[in-house]
Amino acid sequence: MKWFDPIKGFGFVIPDAGGADVLLHANVLRNFGQSSVADGARIELEVQKTQRGIQATQVLSISPPEDAGTAALSDFETLDPAEIRNTPLEPARVKWFDKGKGFGFANVFGRGEDVFIHIEVLRRSGLADLQPGEALAIRVIDGKRGRIATEVCAWELGLRDS
Numbered sequence: 001m002k003w004f005d006p007i008k009g010f011g012f013v014i015p016d017a018g019g020a021d022v023l024l025h026a027n028v029l030r031n032f033g034q035s036s037v038a039d040g041a042r043i044e045l046e047v048q049k050t051q052r053g054i055q056a057t058q059v060l061s062i063s064p065p066e067d068a069g070t071a072a073l074s075d076f077e078t079l080d081p082a083e084i085r086n087t088p089l090e091p092a093r094v095k096w097f098d099k100g101k102g103f104g105f106a107n108v109f110g111r112g113e114d115v116f117i118h119i120e121v122l123r124r125s126g127l128a129d130l131q132p133g134e135a136l137a138i139r140v141i142d143g144k145r146g147r148i149a150t151e152v153c154a155w156e157l158g159l160r161d162s
């Protein structure tokens with residue numbers, strides 16, 4: 001992924017084979033179940049040639065950027081990575097997220113407390129931003145200051161993987 005701007009509603013992907021960038025429209029990304037994608041993420045697409053260039057028609061997969069795991073959060077330092085991966089995905093909805101502040105909150109369905117979402121967790125999950133009301137699937141642990149998301153993915157992906 002070269003860049004994606006959810007406010008503008010589009011971004012561009014650099015093809016592995018070279019050539020012109022591929023236009024990725026927000027509607028195509030939403031059909032995959034996401035509203036954003038992190039710069040540098042690996043994205044597999046179906047494309048078509050149009051009079052205006054090459055455009056994505058379907059997102060097949062998104063992998064986080066290769067450098068996304070470099071920033072460790074202190075809440076995760078003492079946990080076994082396998083234990084984190086085995087935490088079940090829970091359905092949630094974004095309460096709010098501020099990309100500039102680098103964090104936000106979601107609510108897991110059926111639970112009253114907020115779940116903290118850090119921008120680095122979002123980036124490691126291959127996302128760049130979240131919109132209020134967006135449906136997600138998240139892995140949650142009890143952190144030092146409350147519940148915290150360890151992974152965030154599209155609701156549809158969470159349903160498929162659980």
